[in-house]
Amino acid sequence: MKFWNRFWFVVAVMFVCASVWPGYAQDTTATEEEAPALPESVDMSLGVVNSEYVMPEGFRGKDAEEGDLQWLEDVGYLMAENSDLYNVDANAIAESAQFEGPPNINWEVKKEDESGNLNTESSEDTNVASNPCNITDPGYYQVHNGGARQVSSAGGAEGDAVGGTDEEAGGSATATTGAEGEEGGEASGAASTVTAQQRVGIEVHDCTSPDVWIAFQEGAGNINMAESEEALKAQMVGKIIENMGQPFSTDSKDFEDASYIFIEEGKDEERNSIPWEKTARLSIAGTLFNERGAPKYESGKLNSKIDQKEYTNHVSVIGGEDKSIKGVYVRRNVPFIIAAVSTDNGNKRASAGEVEVRIVDANDKEVERDGDAYLFRVPNYPRAEYKDQPDYYFTTSAADKDGNLTTIRMPLYIVNTQAAFEGGRNQ
Amino acid sequence: MKNRSIFVVVAIIVSLAGSVALYAQDDATKKETPPWLEGINMPPHPENLSPVMPLKIFMENGEAIPATLTEDIPITLVADTAIFDAEPPAQYNGSDIPNAKWSRNAAVSWFFIDWEKNKNVPASSTQQLALNQMVVTPINPTGKGAITCHIGRKMRYTDPVTGKTRGTFANASVGHDARVLDITPPTCGLEILVEGGRSGTFWVAENPPNKYPLPKLADVYFSGALINEADPGAILAVQGLELGAGMVVPPEKAAVKVPAGSVLKIKVNGEDNYKLDNTKLKYGICSNASGEPVPVSAINATEIALAELELPENPHFYVDASDVSGNRQVLYVPLKIK
Numbered sequence A: 001m002k003f004w005n006r007f008w009f010v011v012a013v014m015f016v017c018a019s020v021w022p023g024y025a026q027d028t029t030a031t032e033e034e035a036p037a038l039p040e041s042v043d044m045s046l047g048v049v050n051s052e053y054v055m056p057e058g059f060r061g062k063d064a065e066e067g068d069l070q071w072l073e074d075v076g077y078l079m080a081e082n083s084d085l086y087n088v089d090a091n092a093i094a095e096s097a098q099f100e101g102p103p104n105i106n107w108e109v110k111k112e113d114e115s116g117n118l119n120t121e122s123s124e125d126t127n128v129a130s131n132p133c134n135i136t137d138p139g140y141y142q143v144h145n146g147g148a149r150q151v152s153s154a155g156g157a158e159g160d161a162v163g164g165t166d167e168e169a170g171g172s173a174t175a176t177t178g179a180e181g182e183e184g185g186e187a188s189g190a191a192s193t194v195t196a197q198q199r200v201g202i203e204v205h206d207c208t209s210p211d212v213w214i215a216f217q218e219g220a221g222n223i224n225m226a227e228s229e230e231a232l233k234a235q236m237v238g239k240i241i242e243n244m245g246q247p248f249s250t251d252s253k254d255f256e257d258a259s260y261i262f263i264e265e266g267k268d269e270e271r272n273s274i275p276w277e278k279t280a281r282l283s284i285a286g287t288l289f290n291e292r293g294a295p296k297y298e299s300g301k302l303n304s305k306i307d308q309k310e311y312t313n314h315v316s317v318i319g320g321e322d323k324s325i326k327g328v329y330v331r332r333n334v335p336f337i338i339a340a341v342s343t344d345n346g347n348k349r350a351s352a353g354e355v356e357v358r359i360v361d362a363n364d365k366e367v368e369r370d371g372d373a374y375l376f377r378v379p380n381y382p383r384a385e386y387k388d389q390p391d392y393y394f395t396t397s398a399a400d401k402d403g404n405l406t407t408i409r410m411p412l413y414i415v416n417t418q419a420a421f422e423g424g425r426n427q
Numbered sequence B: 001m002k003n004r005s006i007f008v009v010v011a012i013i014v015s016l017a018g019s020v021a022l023y024a025q026d027d028a029t030k031k032e033t034p035p036w037l038e039g040i041n042m043p044p045h046p047e048n049l050s051p052v053m054p055l056k057i058f059m060e061n062g063e064a065i066p067a068t069l070t071e072d073i074p075i076t077l078v079a080d081t082a083i084f085d086a087e088p089p090a091q092y093n094g095s096d097i098p099n100a101k102w103s104r105n106a107a108v109s110w111f112f113i114d115w116e117k118n119k120n121v122p123a124s125s126t127q128q129l130a131l132n133q134m135v136v137t138p139i140n141p142t143g144k145g146a147i148t149c150h151i152g153r154k155m156r157y158t159d160p161v162t163g164k165t166r167g168t169f170a171n172a173s174v175g176h177d178a179r180v181l182d183i184t185p186p187t188c189g190l191e192i193l194v195e196g197g198r199s200g201t202f203w204v205a206e207n208p209p210n211k212y213p214l215p216k217l218a219d220v221y222f223s224g225a226l227i228n229e230a231d232p233g234a235i236l237a238v239q240g241l242e243l244g245a246g247m248v249v250p251p252e253k254a255a256v257k258v259p260a261g262s263v264l265k266i267k268v269n270g271e272d273n274y275k276l277d278n279t280k281l282k283y284g285i286c287s288n289a290s291g292e293p294v295p296v297s298a299i300n301a302t303e304i305a306l307a308e309l310e311l312p313e314n315p316h317f318y319v320d321a322s323d324v325s326g327n328r329q330v331l332y333v334p335l336k337i338k
Helices: A002-032 A166-170 A225-242 B002-031
Strands: A044-048 A069-072 A076-083 A104-112 A118-125 A130-134 A139-152 A191-205 A211-218 A259-264 A279-286 A296-303 A313-318 A328-331 A336-343 A352-355 A357-361 A392-399 A405-415 B055-059 B068-070 B075-081 B101-114 B119-122 B133-136 B142-158 B165-181 B189-193 B199-206 B217-223 B235-242 B256-258 B263-269 B282-286 B303-305 B316-322 B328-337
Touching: A044 A139, A044 A191, A076 A139, A076 A191, A104 A130, A104 B101, A104 B119, A118 B101, A118 B119, A139 B101, A139 B142, A139 B165, A191 B101, A191 B142, A211 A225, A211 A328, A211 A392, A211 A405, A225 A336, A225 A352, A259 A313, A259 A405, A336 A357, A336 A392, A352 A392, B055 B142, B055 B165, B075 B142, B101 B133, B189 B316, B199 B256, B199 B328, B263 B282
Parallel strands: A069 A191, A313 A405, A328 A405, B068 B165, B256 B328
Antiparallel strands: A044 A076, A076 A130, A104 A118, A104 A139, A139 A191, A191 B165, A211 A259, A211 A336, A259 A279, A279 A296, A336 A352, A357 A392, A392 A405, B055 B075, B075 B133, B101 B119, B101 B142, B142 B165, B189 B199, B189 B263, B199 B217, B217 B235, B263 B303, B282 B316, B316 B328
16 A cells, blocks of 8 residues: 555656646747747748639630639639748747737739739738739739738747737837847847748739720811811820720710710729629710701610620620611711721720721622712611612621620611701701 | 545646646647638648749848838838849759749839838839839838838749649748838827817828928918807918927917917827827917927916916917927917907
8 A cells, every 4th residue: 555655656746747847848948949040931822712713724725834823804802821920839930939929911913014014003911811802904913912920039029029019009119129230130039020922823804895986977068088087086096095985075065076976884883893794885975866966965784795605795786776776877968987996994995996997788798988988979768768778887896805895786877968957957 | 644645646636637738728729720811721831832032132232221210211222032033943942943934024022011010011112213123211110110022923844743834933022120210200289178169279280291301391280269260160271380399380370369368278189100208298378489388387287277377478379299209399379368
């Protein structure tokens, strides 16, 4: 009995010692050993959280070996990242190192310009390792996560500043930065900023049909139609860029010199809808959209049709007797010009190009200009009265480099001047 | 004998409890997810090769970046890393990187982190600078901050295992710890209330903000019935005063007009771009409008009965404030007795 008592006593003492020792051992080694050097930076993983709308490698012919993510514009994706810098303890950074507070986490989106430079589009200091990312213009982008955290090696700031740094903001002004007073280098036990970063390359694909403006301008007297056409085009290019594709006015008085058809992505709140819910806005302005020559400004929303495989959109405007826009009404014996320009969100509508407009008959045979302008000498409207006269249509089509398309086909009616227009406009 | 047995049992229980507590602590530490990693299910290291390369940042003249910077004073910094070399590294961590080629330009980001608030400000410059340069202007004082630089560049290489070409990023980042000295005086003002609910308020705003070189300038704004009885909601601005120890509002531009014999209730609005030294804050009514204020009312009195004062010919309200860095503001505003 005596033996067993002694035996258990010895075992118990050894067990207590063994239990308590590691805790003390940890503390003493941390303070006595030389502090290991902290790295300046560590690596990081970064990626997109699984989404069915991340397109496959090689989407729309992109280089599959580049390793870029293939995204669609206007679709939000969730990005996530991780690094040893975001751990609870700093052991993975350096032995016995300690974090001084939470990390600083910044999300940045950069877009590549035509010269290959990567320019910052957005920068958000969120201090969170995931971030929703919605890129609304096509192009090549890099999403960048930059992380930083104050880390102290053993023996120094231990216990001083661990915890939320927000509370410290209103406290003492005394700097606790370890590097203070030094220029470069790290002092043992001092708090240093350790960084991490990673980037992901992203091809953002265009899913928006181009904006198209079409202008009709009648000529009279000795007006030089060729000069008028060039001036009209130049004016349209300037205005479509200035107005980001949206109509430059909604006042019908501003359309007395020329009539316009505007097809564009819509009002601000209508833009950047997800690709399969995209719409377009069709606006007509001027005197040529009814047989009476009455000035008008009308606007309405159109649905866009998406290609389920390529995610390209097609906006199609077709006029006719049973449509909201019946057609364009021009006067016989009055020369007129048509000009069309287009702009695209691919370069944020920063440039505009001329688009070909054709007038064709029902057999798609193109009607030639009479000199510098179109001129029809025989009316074909009302159609019931001029059944023998051909149907005319004006057509135009604008496509961006990704294959998004805007097309217009609308009847062109030649109105008997004496019947409908006299001395100018509406009678 | 009996006692010894009891001791043995107690010792075993204590040691077991101790062990359990230690292990439990370890487990808790391992399982705890910090708030910034909520919902993150991603390993901390990239799955594929992504070299982390050394990066040095220094002053434009090649010298080390000082550990103490001054707010609003721009410094031009330079980054030096092999990411700007003509070719990517051919090896990383002892392994070959076959056929490594850059496939895009480098992207560079600079930040100033205020560790006291855990907020960063991205640096940007309107000047045309080389890709590896940046002008950093710390605009907020802090006792604990850091300049960080992050550089990444897309590269391609042949995966030695699959033999296929793969795209990845080479990364480099570094931080330089620095504090930022405050050189902006406080921007304090007063609210004065008399019987009947009429009040007058004046406050100070640095304008233009972050001006350098010194002196800093500020506008003093006035509002309330004691300033403009006809339109108490109007805001009157006295512009272009030098922000510092001699801010004198000319009487012809603005004044606080109070009825004779009023009892004034005074509240100070203490403002500073970093930390106000509350122990040095003084305000009240004084007899002068230059040099050191000569108080005629009790210092920092929240209520002043004018009838109890011997008022001089041209009394002024004053606010004398300093921040913890020693920047001082003394503002004099004319007091007119009706």
